[in-house]
Amino acid sequence: MEEREVTLHDYIGVIIRRKWIVVGVFVAVMVGVILYNQMVSPVYEAVAVISVGEQRTMLPGVGYMMGTTGGTYLMNTVEEIKSYTLMDEVVRTLPEWVVKYFGDENGGQLSTEQLVGRLSGSVRVEQVRDADIIKVKVRAGEPNVASTVANTIVEVLQRRRVEAIREEISEQRRYIEEQLPKIEERLEKAELALKEFKEENKVVALDEQSKEMLRGLTEAEVLYNEAKADREEIEQRLNYIRGKIEEQRAELVPRVTEITSPLVEKLKQQLVELEAQYAELEVQNYPEDEPRVRMLREQIEQTKRKLKQEMMKIVEGEEIVDPLTQMRKFVDESIELEVNLHACKAREDVLQKIMEGYKKELGRLPEKELRLAQLMREREINERLYIMLAEKREEARIAEAGKVSNIRVIDPARPPEGPVKPRKRMNLVIGVVLGVMVGLGGAFVVEYMDKSVKTPQEVEAIGIPVLGCVPVIRPKGKPKTQVDGIRERMVTKFSRRSHVREAYRGVRTGIQFTSPDKPIRCVVVTSTMPGEGKTLTGINLGIVMAELGMRTVLIDADMRRPMLHKVFDKPKEPGLTNVLMGHVELDTVMYDTEVEGLQVVTCGRIPPDPVKLLGATKMRELIKELGEMVEFVVMDAPPVLTGTDVMVLGREVDGVILVVQLGKTMGEMLERVKKMVESMGVKLIGAIINNVKVSNMYGYYQYYHYYKYRYYSGTEDTV
Numbered sequence: 001m002e003e004r005e006v007t008l009h010d011y012i013g014v015i016i017r018r019k020w021i022v023v024g025v026f027v028a029v030m031v032g033v034i035l036y037n038q039m040v041s042p043v044y045e046a047v048a049v050i051s052v053g054e055q056r057t058m059l060p061g062v063g064y065m066m067g068t069t070g071g072t073y074l075m076n077t078v079e080e081i082k083s084y085t086l087m088d089e090v091v092r093t094l095p096e097w098v099v100k101y102f103g104d105e106n107g108g109q110l111s112t113e114q115l116v117g118r119l120s121g122s123v124r125v126e127q128v129r130d131a132d133i134i135k136v137k138v139r140a141g142e143p144n145v146a147s148t149v150a151n152t153i154v155e156v157l158q159r160r161r162v163e164a165i166r167e168e169i170s171e172q173r174r175y176i177e178e179q180l181p182k183i184e185e186r187l188e189k190a191e192l193a194l195k196e197f198k199e200e201n202k203v204v205a206l207d208e209q210s211k212e213m214l215r216g217l218t219e220a221e222v223l224y225n226e227a228k229a230d231r232e233e234i235e236q237r238l239n240y241i242r243g244k245i246e247e248q249r250a251e252l253v254p255r256v257t258e259i260t261s262p263l264v265e266k267l268k269q270q271l272v273e274l275e276a277q278y279a280e281l282e283v284q285n286y287p288e289d290e291p292r293v294r295m296l297r298e299q300i301e302q303t304k305r306k307l308k309q310e311m312m313k314i315v316e317g318e319e320i321v322d323p324l325t326q327m328r329k330f331v332d333e334s335i336e337l338e339v340n341l342h343a344c345k346a347r348e349d350v351l352q353k354i355m356e357g358y359k360k361e362l363g364r365l366p367e368k369e370l371r372l373a374q375l376m377r378e379r380e381i382n383e384r385l386y387i388m389l390a391e392k393r394e395e396a397r398i399a400e401a402g403k404v405s406n407i408r409v410i411d412p413a414r415p416p417e418g419p420v421k422p423r424k425r426m427n428l429v430i431g432v433v434l435g436v437m438v439g440l441g442g443a444f445v446v447e448y449m450d451k452s453v454k455t456p457q458e459v460e461a462i463g464i465p466v467l468g469c470v471p472v473i474r475p476k477g478k479p480k481t482q483v484d485g486i487r488e489r490m491v492t493k494f495s496r497r498s499h500v501r502e503a504y505r506g507v508r509t510g511i512q513f514t515s516p517d518k519p520i521r522c523v524v525v526t527s528t529m530p531g532e533g534k535t536l537t538g539i540n541l542g543i544v545m546a547e548l549g550m551r552t553v554l555i556d557a558d559m560r561r562p563m564l565h566k567v568f569d570k571p572k573e574p575g576l577t578n579v580l581m582g583h584v585e586l587d588t589v590m591y592d593t594e595v596e597g598l599q600v601v602t603c604g605r606i607p608p609d610p611v612k613l614l615g616a617t618k619m620r621e622l623i624k625e626l627g628e629m630v631e632f633v634v635m636d637a638p639p640v641l642t643g644t645d646v647m648v649l650g651r652e653v654d655g656v657i658l659v660v661q662l663g664k665t666m667g668e669m670l671e672r673v674k675k676m677v678e679s680m681g682v683k684l685i686g687a688i689i690n691n692v693k694v695s696n697m698y699g700y701y702q703y704y705h706y707y708k709y710r711y712y713s714g715t716e717d718t719v
Contacts, residue, residue: 015440032431043419048153051407052406078127087119089156098145136154169399187383190379226388264311278293278297279350281296453665456689469506505544521631522623524646525636526658532639543598550631551630556600577607646682
C-alpha cells in the first residue's frame with residue numbers, strides 16, 4: 001500500500017466522518033459543566049484591604065522610639081492573622097448569626113476549636129508585593145457572612161495592636177510612677193536642707209564664677225541622670241527581649257550579645273568620641289539649632305545605623321536567625337537596643353568625667369560657698385528630674401488612653417455581588433474548549449484504531465481502481481428480513497432521475513471505460529467478507545445494464561448462501577447446478593423478471609463440493625453459451641476469503657469486481673484479496689464503493705450533491 005502525503009482535507013474528512021463522536025463528547029462535557037454549575041453551592045469572597053505601618057512604641061523616660069520595621073513585620077502580621085489565638089478572639093467577637101453559619105449542618109453545637117478550624121479554612125491572607133498592604137480574603141456561602149468575618153478580623157487585629165502598644169506604655173508608666181515619689185522626697189529634703197543652711201549661715205548667693213561652675217556641674221549632673229535613666233530603661237527592655245529570644249532558642253542569646261568584628265569595634269569607638277563631643281556642647285548650653293550640635297547629632301545617628309547594619313550582617317552571616325521567622329523581630333530590636341545602650345554608656349561615662357572636673361573646681365571654694373553650691377545643685381537636679389518624670393508620666397497617660405494603631409483600613413470588606421465559585425461563564429468557556437479538544441482527540445483516536453478503508457483514495461492507494469461510488473440507500477420503514485431489505489434497495493424503487501440510479505449508471509460507465517477496445521461482457525461480483533452488499537450491488541448493476549438496452553442475465557453462483565431466488569421470488573430448482581450436472585438445459589432455468597431485458601438464473605440444488613462443480617468443463621461451456629445468448633452476464637459469487645469459488649470462476653470470465661463498504665472492509669484484507677486474485681491470474685476490474693455517506697466524503701465525490709440537489713432540480717427520492 002503506497003503512503004501518501006496527509007493533507008488538510010484528510011483531517012477535515014476525519015472530523016466529518018467521526019462527527020458524532022465529536023458531538024457526543026462535546027455534549028457530554030457541556031452537560032457535565034452545566035450540571036456542575038447548577039449543583040455546586042455558590043461561594044462568595046469578601047476582601048478587606050489594610051495598610052500595615054511600622055510599629056514604633058514611645059518609651060516614656062527614654063526619649064526615642066523602639067519597634068519593628070520592614071518586610072519582616074508584614075510577614076509577622078500575616079502569620080498573626082492566621083494564628084489560632086486571633087481566630088479564637090474573632091469567633092468570640094462575631095455576631096451569633098455568623099457563628100451559627102459556621103456551626104454544625106445538623107444543628108449540633110460545635111466546640112470553639114472546631115469553629116476556629118472552620119473559620120481558619122475560609123480565610124486567606126495575601127501580602128501585596130513591594131507594598132505594606134495586606135489583603136484579608138474570606139470565603140463563605142453567603143455574601144454578608146464573608147464581609148462580616150473579614151471586617152471582624154481587621155477589627156480584632158487593630159484592637160490587639162492597640163492593646164499591645166498600651167501594655168508596653170503601661171509598663172513604662174508604672175516604672176515612672178514608682179520613681180516619682182522617691183524623686184519628690186529627695187527634692188523636698190534638698191529644698192529643706194538649702195533653706196536651713198541659708199538661715200544658719202546668712203549666705204544667700206554665690207559669686208558669678210561660682211554660679212557658672214555650679215551651673216555647669218548641675219547641667220552635667222542632670223544630663224548624667226537622664227543618660228542613666230535612659231540606660232536603665234534600655235537595659236530593662238533588652239532583658240525583656242532577651243527573655244523572648246531565650247524562649248525560642250536559648251543558645252542564641254550569647255551569640256547575639258557577643259557580636260563583634262574590627263569594623264564593629266571601630267564604629268563603637270567612633271560613637272564614644274561623638275557622644276563625648278556632643279555632651280560637652282550640651283553642658284555648655286549650646287542651642288539645639290547650633291550647626292555644630294546639629295552636625296554631631298546627625299553623625300551620631302549615622303554611626304548608630306552603620307553599627308546596627310554591620311551587626312545584622314554578622315548575625316545573618318553566622319545564620320543565627322532565619323530572617324523569615326518570628327525571632328527576626330526580636331533580634332532586630334535586640335541589636336538596636338545594644339547600639340543605643342552602648343551610646344548611653346558612652347554618654348554616661350563622658351558626663352561623669354565632666355562632673356568630676358567641675359567638682360574639683362568647686363572643691364577650691366571656701367567651705368560655706370562649697371556647701372551652698374552643693375545644696376543648690378542637689379535641689380536643682382532633683383527639681384529638674386522631678387519635672388522631667390512628671391512630664392513623661394503625663395505623656396504615658398495620654399499615649400495609654402489613645403487608640404492609635406499601626407493598622408489602617410484602606411478598603412473595608414463589602415458583601416460581594418457575585419460568587420467566585422462556581423465561575424459559570426469561565427466553566428462554560430472551559431467546557432467548550434475541553435469538549436471540542438477531547439471530542440477531536442477521541443475522533444482521531446478512533447480513526448487511528450479503525451483499520452478499515454474509509455475513503456475511496458485508500459482503495460486506490462492499494463492499487464484497485466474505483467469504478468464508482470454508491471450512496472447509502474435507506475429503505476422506507478424497517479425491513480423485516482434481509483430479503484426485504486434488498487428488495488427495498490433495488491434501483492427499480494427509485495425514479496429514473498434519482499441520485500441512486502445515477503450512481504449505478506456511473507458504475508456502468510466506469511466498467512465500460514476500463515476496456516474500451518474489448519468490451520467487458522461477463523463479470524463476477526464479490527467482496528472480501530459477507531455483509532458488504534455484493535448481492536444488492538450485482539442486482540442493481542444487472543438492472544442498469546438491462547435499462548441500457550443490453551440483454552442481461554443475473555446468475556446466482558453463490559452456492560453457499562444463495563439469495564437471488566428469494567429476491568426475485570423464483571424457484572430455487574432447477575437452477576445453475578442442475579444445468580452443470582446435465583439434468584436440464586440452460587434456457588429452461590433463465591427466469592424472466594419485472595425488469596425488461598433482465599433474466600435471472602437461480603442457484604439450484606446446493607452441491608457438496610461447489611468448487612469442483614464450478615471448475616468443470618461444463619461451466620466453461622455454459623459461459624460460452626451465455627455469451628452467444630445475451631450481451632452482459634453478472635455472476636453473484638461468494639466472498640473471496642470464504643473459499644476459492646471466485647478464483648475458479650474468475651479465470652473463465654472477463655474479470656472480477658470487488659464490492660467495498662467504507663468503514664467495514666479492512667484494508668489488510670483488501671490487499672490480501674488483490675494479491676490472491678492477481679496470483680491466480682484473474683483480472684481484477686476494480687472496486688465499487690458501497691454505502692457511501694455523501695456528508696462524510698469531504699473533498700471527494702462531491703458530485704453526489706450535484707446529482708442530489710441541482711441536476712435533479714432539487715428533487716430527492718426517499719427510500
